[in-house]
Amino acid sequence: MIVLVVGTIAQRELGLYVAQNRYFSSFYFWVGSVPFPGGYPMMGLIFVGVVARLLAPAVWVRQKLGVNVVHLGAALMLAGGFFTATFSFEGNMVIGEGESADYISDYHATELAFIDTRAADRDQVTAFARGWLQPGEKIAHAAVPFHIEILKYFRNSTARPRSALPPEDARGFAKNFELTEAPVEVEDERNRAGILFRVSQADPGVNGIYTLLERMPVPQTLKAEGGDFIVELRRLRTPLPFRLELTKFAKKLHPGTEIPEAFRSDIILHDGELRQPVRVQMNEPLRYKGYTFYQASFIENGSQNTTVLAVVHNIGRVFPYLSGIVMCIGLLIHLVMQLPRLFRNEGATR
Amino acid sequence: MLLLCACSSRDREVRTYSIAKVQPAPQLAAKAFSQTSSGAVRWTSPAGWKELPGDSIRLAIFEVPGKEGGAKAEASITVLGGEAGGLEANVNRWRQQAGLEPASADEIKRSGKGGKAKFGDFQQFQIDGAEGMPSILAAVFSRPGKTLFVKLTSKQKILETQKASFTALCRSVRDSDEN
DSSP: OHHHHHHHHHHHHHOHHHHIIIIISSSEEEETTEEEEOHHHHHHHHHHHHHHHHHOGGGOSGGGHHHHHHHHHHHHHHHHHHHHHHHOEEEEEEEETTOEEEEEEEEEEEEEEEEEOOSSSEEEEEEEEGGGOSTTOEEEETTEEEEEEEEEEESSEEEEEOSSOOOTTBOTHHHHEEEEEOOOOSSGGGOOOEEEEEEESSOTTTOEEEEEETTOSSOEEEEETTEEEEEEEEEEEEEEEEEEEEEEEEEEEOTTSSSEEEEEEEEEEEETTEEEEEEEETTBOEEETTEEEEEEEEEOOTTOOEEEEEEEEOTTTHHHHHHHHHHHHHHHHHHHHHHHHHHHHHHHHO | OHHHHHHHHHHTOEEEEEEEOOOOHHHHHHHHHHHHSSOOEEOOOOTTOEEEOOOSSEEEEEEEOOSTTSOOEEEEEEEEETTTTOHHHHHHHHHHHTTOOOOOHHHHHHHOEEEEETTEEEEEEEEOOOTTSOEEEEEEEEETTEEEEEEEEEOHHHHHHHHHHHHHHHHHOEETTOO
16 A cells, blocks of 8 residues: 555656656665565565465355455456566557558667668667666677777766867767756656767777767767678667558548547558558557557658557456456356345345 | 566667668668658758768768868758757857857847748857857757757858858758758
8 A cells, every 4th residue: 555655646756657667666665764665576465365365275165266266366467467567568669651660669768779781681780778778887799899888878868069179089979969967857758868888899990989869860870890880879679570561641630620539540561471451540459469559649740641659569468358357257156156145134134 | 586587687688680771871860850850851052062971960061162272161960959058058159169258148149140941040140260269150940849050160261251152051951841
């Protein structure tokens, strides 16, 4: 109850994402100098308690059958929560008309990606998740022909044109702009991560200090081993085993207003030889290979509209339905088993 | 315990995979701009200016001719998110680069010359550098959510000869779907 109250009130100040991570998707949190268990151990304890109850032979008596089935449904729901917390991910896809996309961008997590463009047919991506982007972290990987040392990382940052001469080993963007930390925004979508890192073990002209910001108009490029490596700080991308091409986006407004009533995306699903036209619109998502694509938003841009699809991949998605059904069955069993007693009591009062 | 291990491993994940070829940087510049704002940007390079590929934040870089065989100058078109620090801060930063003291907001407002382009209205500033310091011509376009700068840095003599070309470049800035 403390977790629920504290976490819910904190959402107002911290925003949904930070409050959820701090209180509900955590093992502990601090209230002043007192540690409290977070959502994970609390749910774990409840799950253990429910399962322990079900394992006790003494509770499996006829009169308690319905209640036990309800508890089984609760255990299923908690198990589903575990699978969702551990294995699910969600993000969005932004596709312009006439264009296609084959990856999902995470809403919050960031990554540092190195794209090897040397091959003629395809590019090779090596992406390091947020846990690698700590100051002092040293990165060396077989697919990246130079070493990286993280110097600074900010969750929200701005780039300010340099007013003084840059350091001698500043390269690219870092020559003209310096990275500064900015206050973290409550709405996480407004935060723009920034990173300062040092490259070594490359050519002398490439070794040096680089700065990257999320959503830079032009990504940074490093030359190494006869080719170009594009470097990006971006929201974590999950590649899809198929591609979606937006052929047309259409929007319908409420009559006499500029308020959208409905909008839809006409898409071609490309998967190997498959070319499947599909329509994604409000309340009619696309479900394919474990992914669900919802029509979330759009960007109007004169001649080219862009659709924004919310994408979820959740292996625990069936558990809430399953647990709901099991709990309903349990309640029905309990009701049916109580009926004779109810009729007996009613007869006695008459 | 399982959840703890899962959370830790996700944070330290290294993903390797292949993707379709990424576009080269110059095409990415205009296209990326369209993904972050209301549209890609086009311009008409002045005669005699050599356009070079953009870099991390500059959409375009120009090599500006000086006297024949003499020094050249550099111009650029840059876009930054939001107000990019504001007009006063940017003009005073250029003044500092030119070896001058900061100016007040009123002085800056008076020194700006308004101009019009299809991309929008812009404010143009000429900052004559102190002795031995570069001079700067700069134009600032403000759009909701972003600011576009056009800047020429050079010796005073080159700046005077290229002023008209600079203004013509600024007036030619437009969205990609306009001719």
